[in-house]
Amino acid sequence: MVIAMEDKCQDGFEETPALLIFLRKSEEELVARMALVWLPPFSSSSIPQPTLFFFNRGRRGRRSAAAFTPQAPHPHLNCFCSHNNNEAPYSLAASSSSLREICCGRVPETILQRAEEIGFVRPTHVQQRSLPTLLSGRDCILHAQTGSGKTLAYLLVILSAIDVQQSAVQALVVVPSRELGMQVTKVARMLATRSMEFGMEQRSYTVMALLDGGMLKRHKIWFKAEPPQIVVATIDSLCQMIEKQDLKLDSLRVLVIDEVDFLFNSSKQVHSLRKLLTSYSAADRRQTIFSSASIPQHKHFVHDCIQQKWTKRDVVHIHLHPVEPMPSRLCHIFVTCKKEERLQTLLSLLQQDIPKTGIIFVNEQSQKSIMAGNPPPAAWIMEFLRTSSTEFSEIFLLEEGMSINARTLSLSEARQGRSLLVATDLASRGVDLPETTHIYNFDLPRTAIEYLHRAGRTGRRPFSDEMCTVTNLIAPEERFVLQRYENELMFECKEFVLHGAQEPRSC
Numbered sequence: 001m002v003i004a005m006e007d008k009c010q011d012g013f014e015e016t017p018a019l020l021i022f023l024r025k026s027e028e029e030l031v032a033r034m035a036l037v038w039l040p041p042f043s044s045s046s047i048p049q050p051t052l053f054f055f056n057r058g059r060r061g062r063r064s065a066a067a068f069t070p071q072a073p074h075p076h077l078n079c080f081c082s083h084n085n086n087e088a089p090y091s092l093a094a095s096s097s098s099l100r101e102i103c104c105g106r107v108p109e110t111i112l113q114r115a116e117e118i119g120f121v122r123p124t125h126v127q128q129r130s131l132p133t134l135l136s137g138r139d140c141i142l143h144a145q146t147g148s149g150k151t152l153a154y155l156l157v158i159l160s161a162i163d164v165q166q167s168a169v170q171a172l173v174v175v176p177s178r179e180l181g182m183q184v185t186k187v188a189r190m191l192a193t194r195s196m197e198f199g200m201e202q203r204s205y206t207v208m209a210l211l212d213g214g215m216l217k218r219h220k221i222w223f224k225a226e227p228p229q230i231v232v233a234t235i236d237s238l239c240q241m242i243e244k245q246d247l248k249l250d251s252l253r254v255l256v257i258d259e260v261d262f263l264f265n266s267s268k269q270v271h272s273l274r275k276l277l278t279s280y281s282a283a284d285r286r287q288t289i290f291s292s293a294s295i296p297q298h299k300h301f302v303h304d305c306i307q308q309k310w311t312k313r314d315v316v317h318i319h320l321h322p323v324e325p326m327p328s329r330l331c332h333i334f335v336t337c338k339k340e341e342r343l344q345t346l347l348s349l350l351q352q353d354i355p356k357t358g359i360i361f362v363n364e365q366s367q368k369s370i371m372a373g374n375p376p377p378a379a380w381i382m383e384f385l386r387t388s389s390t391e392f393s394e395i396f397l398l399e400e401g402m403s404i405n406a407r408t409l410s411l412s413e414a415r416q417g418r419s420l421l422v423a424t425d426l427a428s429r430g431v432d433l434p435e436t437t438h439i440y441n442f443d444l445p446r447t448a449i450e451y452l453h454r455a456g457r458t459g460r461r462p463f464s465d466e467m468c469t470v471t472n473l474i475a476p477e478e479r480f481v482l483q484r485y486e487n488e489l490m491f492e493c494k495e496f497v498l499h500g501a502q503e504p505r506s507c
């Protein structure tokens with residue numbers, strides 16, 4: 001029952017009373033639009049304090065951005081960041097808890113100490129929201145913005161679930177690419193390294209990277225000698241090992257599928273993924289965690305998880321910022337130019353921005369272009385930039401045609417910062433180069449989801465206010481495609497007109 005409501009809102013807000021505030025453009029209007037409504041997931045007694053919802057009406061009357069996002073949180077107000085049926089309200093008042101306080105008693109002291117040494121002291125929003133549920137052993141779909149800290153959340157769960165004395169594969173993280181796999185392995189190893197204070201007498205966790213292009217023979221010997229407790233794997237290499245019975249999952253306690261929507265969407269990988277979820281191990285004998293910044297049709301996905309027995313029936317969908325799928329400190333810009341002017345436009349933009357660290361995204365070369373003997377576009381863009389300007393000496397390349405070693409080297413060089421990376425979408429999923437301040441879409445991504453993940457390679461410092469820029473170079477006829485992405489992802493892309501020498505752009 002709705003007591004007072006001045007505007008239409010999201011379906012489902014119908015049962016339990018709470019204070020609802022529609023945030024329009026000005027503060028005054030925010031106050032003017034307070035309303036008492038009924039919300040479904042909570043009983044009236046479960047709302048201990050007034051509950052504040054922020055809504056922003058987007059262009060063309062869409063509900064958008066800032067919804068659920070505290071702009072100026074009041075200490076006596078709770079803020080719901082999603083309306084998950086299984087979740088307790090998230091309280092802003094509790095947001096001052098440290099990572100240690102949230103994990104205390106459930107994550108081993110060695111790991112907590114190590115996390116603090118690395119600099120993980122304050123939890124990010126997603127860690128604060130998800131860790132109590134994850135550490136209770138529930139299956140979970142972690143659905144939160146790019147760069148929000150999902151990796152640390154699931155790694156803490158893994159490290160708390162493992163029996164260090166047992167030499168068997170107890171946790172498995174499945175990733176879509178070698179690049180992401182190496183990154184996750186590195187963070188897991190960093191956390192698993194013994195803290196100086198705990199001396200050498202304690203047994204440590206073992207983490208193995210089982211990734212495409214690796215030396216599987218060496219891994220087989222390792223599995224026989226002493227199986228690692230944590231394996232980070234790409235699905236093909238993993239299934240190869242399982243099918244040859246080199247890797248056994250009898251002791252599996254936690255299974256994480258990172259970038260889950262990408263894996264389910266990939267015709268090459270989905271079959272193996274389904275086998276892993278249901279035949280190679282059973283949902284009722286493990287904790288299953290799915291993670292991604294994008295889960296299209298998430299209600300169907302949750303339904304499928306239960307129906308197909310990929311998870312247990314009480315799986316929790318933790319969905320943060322449902323109406324603001326991209327970080328708010330990204331500034332989106334487009335520059336219109338003809339295709340043949342694109343390289344020169346890119347150069348002018350780079351000369352103006354002088355990005356500390358940037359990524360230039362290029363679409364993967366088409367089969368037709370490969371057959372015609374053309375060089376890969378990413379490579380010739382890099383060559384053009386190297387020869388056209390001395391300002392950008394540190395330019396690296398990351399694309400499918402490169403050898404595994406060259407790809408690894410490029411990423412580790414780019415990770416040092418103060419460089420430009422020219423990359424295909426190989427770098428768009430999960431790759432964390434936290435120094436990145438600028439993204440350039442030399443080619444417009446093919447889907448809105450691709451746009452979200454490319455844009456999400458910037459703005460990855462959890463507690464920073466620094467604005468980061470995503471610049472799209474588009475032909476006039478591509479404007480409507482970009483507009484479609486704006487509608488789908490609920491952001492606004494402003495036009496920027498280049499005229500010769502200019503002031504640096506600001507958002």
Ligand SMILES: Nc1ncnc2c1ncn2[C@@H]1O[C@H](COP(=O)(O)OP(=O)(O)OP(=O)(O)O)[C@@H](O)[C@H]1O
Pocket residue numbers: 099119120121122123124127144145146147148149150151152292293429430431432434456460461462
């Ligand atoms: N509690 C924390 N304190 C400080 N930094 C953190 C914390 N948690 C995560 N980070 C940092 O935030 C950055 C983004 O984290 P992470 O890679 O886990 O994001 P993600 O949610 O997995 O993003 P994506 O969806 O793009 O894969 C990393 O550089 C990570 O080290």
